[in-house]
Amino acid sequence: MLLSEALVGFLYAVDQLKLKSQKSLENSDQPCLVLVQILIKILQHRNQNGSWGPNPSREITAYAIIALANLMSLPFLPKALKYETAAAIEHGRSFLVLSMGNSEVEKHWIDKTSTSPVNVSKAYIVAAEKISYPKQSFGSHLMQTLSLPTKKLEGLVSLYLNFPHLAQYPLWTL
Numbered sequence: 001m002l003l004s005e006a007l008v009g010f011l012y013a014v015d016q017l018k019l020k021s022q023k024s025l026e027n028s029d030q031p032c033l034v035l036v037q038i039l040i041k042i043l044q045h046r047n048q049n050g051s052w053g054p055n056p057s058r059e060i061t062a063y064a065i066i067a068l069a070n071l072m073s074l075p076f077l078p079k080a081l082k083y084e085t086a087a088a089i090e091h092g093r094s095f096l097v098l099s100m101g102n103s104e105v106e107k108h109w110i111d112k113t114s115t116s117p118v119n120v121s122k123a124y125i126v127a128a129e130k131i132s133y134p135k136q137s138f139g140s141h142l143m144q145t146l147s148l149p150t151k152k153l154e155g156l157v158s159l160y161l162n163f164p165h166l167a168q169y170p171l172w173t174l
Contacts, residue, residue, distance in 0.1 A: 001067040004038050007031040008070045008136060015142035029146055032076065039071045039081070043088055043172070050091035051099075058099055059121045062128035065092045073134035075143055078154065084172035089133060096129055 010031055042064050046052050053060035068089050072082060160166045 001063040004035060004067040004070040007035050008073055011142055012136045012138065014145060015138045017141060032146060035071060035074060039085065042067055043084060046088055050095035058096055058125050061092050061095055062124040065089050065128035066131055069131045069133035069135055073136035075138040080171040093129055096125060
């Protein structure tokens with residue numbers, strides 16, 4: 001969640017011309033790759049009921065929703081991936097609402113086990129329920145700065161859809 005927020009913030013700064021050094025722009029494709037990998041990983045690890053975590057967890061679900069809301073800002077995501085991400089956010093929110101009565105303290109992190117900051121956990125859950133997405137509105141500068149082969153990738157996805165053994169997979173995974 002925090003990494004997605006930091007890297008989306010970096011790309012937003014690139015887009016808004018807030019970075020003066022050319023060196024900071026040289027490898028701006030790499031954060032894009034990392035962000036897409038984060039997005040795919042989060043989507044792949046969601047549970048059937050809309051939650052995330054080994055045991056359906058309100059707190060981990062909140063982290064996932066906040067990260068996905070950050071990632072929805074990326075201007076280079078294909079429509080199928082944006083659609084799937086929005087659906088995952090809404091399904092996760094439904095889980096949070098349906099499991100609202102669960103007041104059990106979740107202890108997922110070693111540092112939190114002894115202190116168990118319940119209010120911090122609840123704050124993330126409320127933030128996930130209320131967060132808007134996409135969080136940032138990018139202009140055109142970022143896409144001009146990047147050397148992403150988006151048209152080539154779209155062509156490859158179209159090609160992959162013609163293979164019978166790949167037709168069973170959802171479009172966003174291709």
